[in-house]
Amino acid sequence: MSAHTVATWTSRSGKHTVTLYATGHRRRIARFTPARRARLVQSAGTLTHASKMPGPCAPSLPAGKGCPTGARLMSVPGSPCASCYAARLQVAYPSAGRAWERNLEALRAALADPAAARRWVYALAALLLEDAARLGETRVRWFVSGDLQNARHLALVLRVARLTPALRHRIPTQEQALLKRAMRKGLRTPANVRFQVSTPRVDRLTVWPQALPGVQVTSVSTGAYSCPASAPTVKACGGCDLCWRQDVATVTYRLH
Numbered sequence: 598m599s600a601h602t603v604a605t606w607t608s609r610s611g612k613h614t615v616t617l618y619a620t621g622h623r624r625r626i627a628r629f630t631p632a633r634r635a636r637l638v639q640s641a642g643t644l645t646h647a648s649k650m651p652g653p654c655a656p657s658l659p660a661g662k663g664c665p666t667g668a669r670l671m672s673v674p675g676s677p678c679a680s681c682y683a684a685r686l687q688v689a690y691p692s693a694g695r696a697w698e699r700n701l702e703a704l705r706a707a708l709a710d711p712a713a714a715r716r717w718v719y720a721l722a723a724l725l726l727e728d729a730a731r732l733g734e735t736r737v738r739w740f741v742s743g744d745l746q747n748a749r750h751l752a753l754v755l756r757v758a759r760l761t762p763a764l765r766h767r768i769p770t771q772e773q774a775l776l777k778r779a780m781r782k783g784l785r786t787p788a789n790v791r792f793q794v795s796t797p798r799v800d801r802l803t804v805w806p807q808a809l810p811g812v813q814v815t816s817v818s819t820g821a822y823s824c825p826a827s828a829p830t831v832k833a834c835g836g837c838d839l840c841w842r843q844d845v846a847t848v849t850y851r852l853h
């Protein structure tokens with residue numbers, strides 16, 4: 598039985614029940630009922646729903662407070678973080694900001710305690726799998742807002758990815774130094790993960806050492822761009838797959 602197997606899917610009074618198993622574990626990681634989902638959300642946070650994205654999005658963290666490097670870049674003119682869309686969203690939709698604060702609390706609990714970390718990993722894997730099954734998608738986006746907090750957080754994110762080999766994880770980050778350190782120490786990027794190293798400067802491409810593979814470099818441009826959804830009239834990724842593809846080295850977005 599593989600990680601993405603939906604073992605049961607029964608409809609009861611319009612509600613569905615899903616049972617998910619993890620690869621190599623043969624243990625049930627979640628049986629979905631509304632009450633069970635609420636407990637999973639308590640452990641891992643609320644998945645973010647971004648209309649542009651085709652599949653599930655991992656729980657967002659507060660813009661600035663949840664971005665170790667990004668918080669500093671917010672006050673640097675010429676950085677994409679200086680016009681952070683997530684910070685604007687937080688102001689426009691305070692309820693989203695409150696949910697992102699709760700997600701950060703759940704993450705901090707997981708970073709502080711191994712038992713909470715196990716709950717966070719399994720709960721998040723289950724929530725992503727369930728959402729992906731419901732949407733008929735395999736593409737997962739991390740950090741619509743927020744970023745990797747530290748090496749321990751990176752390890753937890755990769756545990757979720759390993760537990761869900763049927764999903765493809767796109768992990769954008771401004772934490773270049775953290776990623777480089779981890780890779781030099783022998784970090785193995787799972788085949789279903791694509792890190793996206795974001796540029797700290799608009800109109801400038803980050804140089805990434807070729808010796809550290811498994812990474813796509815992304816830039817933000819005031820001119821030409823390669824992301825189809827950057828066009829003013831296009832609102833969603835649709836069939837575009839560039840950000841998840843292992844054979845695409847760079848993607849450029851339009852500054853918004």
Ligand code: SF4
Binds near residue numbers: 823824838
């Ligand atoms: S490049 Fe493609 S996959 Fe990436 S954000 Fe743009 S439309 Fe979506």
